[in-house]
Every structure is written in C-alpha cells, then in structure tokens.
Amino acid sequence: MILVNYLAAAVLFCLGLYVVLTRRNLVKIVMGLSLMESATYLLLVSMAYRAGSTAPVLLDPPPGQTPSSLARGNVADPVLQNFCITAVVIGVAVTAVFLAVVVRIAQHYRSLDADRIRALRG
Template sequence: MEQTFLAIAVLFGLGLYIILTHQNLIKIAMGIGVMESAIILLFIILSYRPGGTAPILDADAQAYDLIVDPIPQALSLTAIVIGAGTTALMLALIIKIYNRYNTLYIDEIKKLKG
C-alpha cells in the first residue's frame, strides 16, 4: 500500500515537474499524461480490498465474499475517457501550432512572434 502511494506521489510530482520546466510542447502533453496516470492509479489503489475479486458477479451471485469497491472503477473509466479526449484535443492544437511556426519549442515560438 505505502509503496504504491509513494509511486503515485512521485509520478504526480514528475508530471508536474515536466510541465513546469520543459519547453517542448509534446513533452508538456506527456507530463500531463503522467499526472493523469498517477490519478488513475490512485483510483485503483483506493478501491482495492485485499483478497477481493472483480465486481462482476456470476449468474447465481453471492458466490464471492469480498468484492473490490466498484465505484472508483466506474469513476476512473469516466476520468480516463475525459483525459483521453483532452489529450487528443491538445495534440491537435500542437499540430496546428507546429504548422504555423515549424517548431515545437516555446522559446522559439515566442521569438518568432517577436
């Protein structure tokens, strides 16, 4: 449990660090992806119950004693879809910016703009 929390905190920090320091637009998009993965991981670890099975029952049901929490799983699906949508939108914008300036670096874009 603790190691996973550490991993989540590290992933989150890494993603944020990439966004804050890197100049390349694609890398910024990647940083956001890393942060999002950290959150999805958090969803999973919080829904985890030791020894629990997946929240999909058998037809005769009640065969399982312990089932992991289905709510975070449903929420994480929503979060994944939203994240994927925004990333796609971001990549489309990056393509447009690249077509205009022929560069992906924020510094050079600012220079070209004058």
C-alpha cells in the first residue's frame, strides 16, 4: 500500500519536471514547480507512515495498547509531518511570489513566453 504512495510521488515529480522542461509559458512553469513541490509533500508524509501505528499525541492509549508499547515507538513520526506542514506554508508563499513576478513580467513584456522574453533582453 505504501509503495503506491512512493510511485505516485515519483510520477507527480516527473510530470512536474516534464512541464518545467518542455513548456515555455511562465504560468505553466510555475504550475509544474508547484506539482513537483506537492510530490515532495506526498513523499514526506508517506515516509512518516508506520503500519499499525497511532497518532504521536494521545490522551489515552487505544484499545489493546499500553502506554509502554507506545513509548517503544509504535507511533507515526511527527517530525516529518510537522516539517511537511511548514513546507506547505512556505511553498504557498513562494508560489505567490512566483506568480506575482509572472504578472509583472506579463505587464512589462506583454507576453508569457519565456523564449520571447529572453529574446527581448537588452
């Protein structure tokens, strides 16, 4: 089951990389970067998964579990999950900055084609 998540992350990352390398529209390039970013989030959350584990913070242990069994490490890894949440917030801000730059480029050059903008340099 977890292998499907790893494969999905790899496919999403490769699809985003394909978009970045083959498309010349700046908005599509930003979308490809965002897709690659989402693939890394999926990978991080999948790496934090442990089969048969529980949440890292509990008031009472679930039925059939004792506090000592949970202390031995039968919980999901909270570090990767916290890192992923932080990365999502930073990623949204970076994507917003990228899109603001694309809007300013479109206003200045009247084009979103990366090759045309490069040719207008001057």
